[in-house]
Amino acid sequence: MLYREAGQFKTSYAADQQLFPIRQDRIGILILLAVVFLVIPGFASDYWFSAILIPFLIFSLAALGLNILTGYAGQLSLGSAAFMAVGAYAAYNFQLRIDGIPILVSFVCAGLTAAGAGILFGLPSLWIKGFYLAVATLAAQFFIVWCLTKFPWLSNYSSSGVISTQPLIFFGHEFTSPQEKYLLVLTIVAVMALAAKNMVRSSTGRAWMAVRDMDVAASVIGIRLMPAKLLAFAVSAFYCGVAGALYAFCYLGSVEPDGFSLDMSFRILFMIIIGGVGSILGSFLGAAFILLLPIFLDIALPWVASLLGLPFSSATVSHIQVLVFGALIMFFLIVEPHGLARLWQITKEKLRLWPFPH
């Protein structure tokens, strides 16, 4: 009843082509944005901002970046963490070496630097595909981390290789409280997510999807493979790079190259697999699942244990948490191999018919 598009007539091309063609979706998105921008900052605690919301948003952005590359353009990559590292170190160096550069400009430059690295490591995609490409992108993972360790200039000759990020100053105002950082991250992520949503339905996005579905066919209908693939790598690395810069500046405050390990790349990959490959919403759902579920289990399990009177030590709880988390991943992959985003899509389709399914 509520979610029905009957009666919504499109009378102009603009109306037909808008980002959210269904009125309920538009309202839903506006409400969501209002909640996250206006309501949450008023209520959430520091813990929620620094430990849950900020990392969730940052990883959503990184997952979104990978989803553009893997989900839309069909190029499997294991280098997302490396591109984040490029972004983090680039932003740090732009801030350090150019006097008075606004922080947002360095974030954009960091993204562009990462995009450059993305193009470089995307070159093998012109010749190899699938799992072989994934192995080739591993090179990015190892080479970039090695590079950041090898050349001390990149970490400003810090004896430990760890960089401590500069204060976030924006138009003379310093972002210090978790709340302000959250709003900064949220704004960037919201803008970039909407841009991505827009991009994937443009001719660029359709070219990517054509390449993903069958690249020979795509080239037959006139899509030039090289620009399409390299652009996907560049855009994806740009998103990851900005995510990396935010990760360093707004979340951890200090990063070392080893922090951007293969492990992190895998986590980002799992996020899009669980969330939904080829879906903007899926990137967010996947990030939420991978990041928040362990925390939730961590908090809930001791509570359940004490409720049931079970004598669990903290080590046991941690082990159980890992077990339950693994089991849930398998459960979701079996129940819905196309990810959480697909579940949402099914729900939407059912809602359209509800309450008269036949």
Place this chain on the structure above:
Amino acid sequence: MFKCRMSALTAAVSIALLSQAAIAAEEQFFPILSYRIGPYGANGQSFFGGFVDYLNYVNLKENGINGVKIVWEECETEYNNAKGIECYERLKDKAKVSTGPIHTMSTGVAYALIDKAAEDKIPLAMMGYGRTDAVDGSVFPYAFPLVTTYQMQASAILRFVKEKEKGSLEGKKIVYLYHDSAYGKEPIAALQEEAKINKFELTLIPVAHPGNEQGAQWLKIRQENPDYVVFWGWGVMNQTAIKAAQKIGFSRDKMVGSWWAGSEEDTVPAGDAAKGYMSATWNVAGKDVPLIADIEKVVYGAGQGNLGDTSKIGTILYNRGVSAAVLSIEAIRKAQEKYGKGKAMTGEQVRWGMENLDISDARLKEIGATDLLPEIKTSCDNHEGSGKIKIQQWDGTQWVVVSGWIEGNKGLIHPLFKASAEQYAKEKGMTPRDCAKEM
């Protein structure tokens, strides 16, 4: 389905937050960021087992610190920076009321928390790890690399080697084999300075994390044929190196490890190969220490021991955990002397206590902790407080201390810290405190 889980999560978190608010005033809270699972879980179990056992011991034996009961909450970090931050944020609200120093036992987590902890006025103890330039308390008021640092330790190891070589290292070859991370890289500047002064030839050989493959590195060591290998390993890298040394026939008693490379977890798996291997330490192993024996009697006797596997009592890392807890409790005692006995101390007050620690050998003897710690005396411009280590050697079944207290070359190392801290202050655009006014 998803929504329903989210609301369950909100409910669970709000319950957790509510229960956090209810702390009685006369309880001293300890936020414990421990790791008992993950790649370094075995090390963490021993260390945090010792730490918690001592807190329990103070509760059982003396009914708390001057009557203030100690309570604590543990959070599992898995030695992972992001999880460490999550844990910190989770325990922060409680810690704002009263807190003991946070021991992360992880350089990465410590780095990530340094700014946050200073902002929240929660002291951070980094016993024997980094950020080492926090020795300069004027820039890092809330960070304490207590006992000794990597640089001072490297310098002390060289002094030990020098004594073995009858007072001169001139023309000797020393290889520095290190874990290629913040941990392994911090001592390099100090070693290079020492190489200049003592005129020995220094070769740097990094090992990539996790270090279970060191064939190429040891091949290079065989070519170099150094007089000594100074070794900065951690976790699985340690046993691999010891075995590799045996394979190429490099004498293990020419190998000196850092204190992260000198526990039973490293030598026992290496078997025979480890015999003769040396490492730095500041606490002895074994249950001969009166305090350790007493903890076993009092805490485990009451059935409240933290370790499931009691054979770990008295290991190097267990005893180190106890030594960390001893320092924390002593800092709180010191703070109580100034701010009121029998009261729970806030982070700010504990910070003062940590900056004014003065633990003499007599005091260590009084609590039965002789041999667990060197004498410690901290101040605003010296958050390290000691800089002394001992060298221990594995005799095939246990660690035996083979030297007295050795102090690193403070005159050489501390100015390096000062310079690095100044650079940090400059990057961050902050003004250091004036230590002359902090008395």
